[in-house]
Amino acid sequence: MAADTTPATEDAASEETAFGLPSASTLGTHAALVVATVIVALPLLLAVVMSTETTTQIYTGSLFGVGSHAVANYRGALFDYGMARYLLNSLVMSVLVVVGKVTISLLAALALVYYEFRFERGVFLAVLFTLMLPVPVRILPLFDMLASLHLTDTLAAVTLPYLASATVVFLLRQHFRSLPDSLAESARLDGVGPLTFLVYVLVPLSKEMLAGVAVIEYIYAWNQYLWPLVVIQHQNEQLVQVGVKHLQSAGSAGQTQWGLIMAGAVLALLPPLVVLVALRKPLLSTFGVSAE
Numbered sequence: 001m002a003a004d005t006t007p008a009t010e011d012a013a014s015e016e017t018a019f020g021l022p023s024a025s026t027l028g029t030h031a032a033l034v035v036a037t038v039i040v041a042l043p044l045l046l047a048v049v050m051s052t053e054t055t056t057q058i059y060t061g062s063l064f065g066v067g068s069h070a071v072a073n074y075r076g077a078l079f080d081y082g083m084a085r086y087l088l089n090s091l092v093m094s095v096l097v098v099v100g101k102v103t104i105s106l107l108a109a110l111a112l113v114y115y116e117f118r119f120e121r122g123v124f125l126a127v128l129f130t131l132m133l134p135v136p137v138r139i140l141p142l143f144d145m146l147a148s149l150h151l152t153d154t155l156a157a158v159t160l161p162y163l164a165s166a167t168v169v170f171l172l173r174q175h176f177r178s179l180p181d182s183l184a185e186s187a188r189l190d191g192v193g194p195l196t197f198l199v200y201v202l203v204p205l206s207k208e209m210l211a212g213v214a215v216i217e218y219i220y221a222w223n224q225y226l227w228p229l230v231v232i233q234h235q236n237e238q239l240v241q242v243g244v245k246h247l248q249s250a251g252s253a254g255q256t257q258w259g260l261i262m263a264g265a266v267l268a269l270l271p272p273l274v275v276l277v278a279l280r281k282p283l284l285s286t287f288g289v290s291a292e
Contacts, residue, residue, distance in 0.1 A: 044269075051262035058258050073263035081250060083264050085236060086243030090222055091271065093158050093239060097221040098214050100163040105213075109172035110198050114184050124173070130166045139230060146231065157231045158239065162221060168213050175209050176202065211282035219272045240268045 022030075050058055051074070053067035077083045111117075112124055142161050143152070151157050179202075187197045203210065225241040232238050235246065247264045250257045276283070 047262045047265055050258055051266050053259050055255050055257050055259060059255060067259075069259055070263075073259045074267070077247065077260055077264040077267060081243075081247055081260070081264070082235065083240070083243055083247075083267055086238055086240040087267065087271070089155075089237065090240040090268075093155065094218050094221040096155075096159050097162045098217050100159070101165050101168055101217050102210060102214060104163055105165055105168035105172050106198060106203070108169045109176055110194060110202065112169070112173050113176040114194070114197075127166045127169055130164075135226060139227065142227075143231060152231050153233050153237060155237075158224070158228050161227065162224075165217065168217065171209065171213060172206070175206055179205060208282040208285045211279050212285060215275055215279045215283045218275055222272045244268050 049066060052070035054069045057067055057069075108127070112120065117123075138161075146152050146157050146160075151160070183201055183205075184197070187201065192201075223241060224239060225245075228239040229242050229245075232242070238246070244261065244264045247261045248256060250260050
């Protein structure tokens, strides 16, 4: 008696021709994906190519491939125009923001999930309400407060305002609520303290979530432009995104040195790109997307 063909087998067979080659629909899907990928990657590829060219080559369009001025452009951006200093400032600021924000959010989520107190729901709604306040609304009161504390033009000025995050608190709260209640009950019966429970139980069970959140917040902190531009006056203390803007002041014979600017933009892109590629799996799992 012949076995019935399952739907999965029929679907797999329909994707191949009689000679075992991909069907026309499969080839069309792949072609569309390739074209979409090229379109999305084209600005980045163009920036990389322009970062290797001279100003004359860019303005005349005489070179459509990789140029011979890459070393001069990247060395000039790093050392002559201070991009090395900006990169270091942004790295320190981003790491401090990620560590501080994740730590504070862990404590807040722990209190919201595992402790009962008055107006608990109101507190959580107040935290979520801060998501409705756009950054420009907060700039003036934040600047006034930091100026009164004499903290402008310091690392604290670009770090402290980012240490609280309603988004991270919300994500960790929802994650903790998905864990079995028996964990907290067993900890209470064993006399385990809240910080011990957090460090030895919740954090190990939340490694992927924490890694994904750390990637999001690192990229968010790295890409800050408006607030550092307002609160930092000395150029040596500035962050990398504003540093790229400063490269536009470089010019000769009335021509903007786009090769130098593109070199700075590529340098500013590399650190978050490395982090994103290295931690892509926990980042995708944070949003419930399979990384396979």
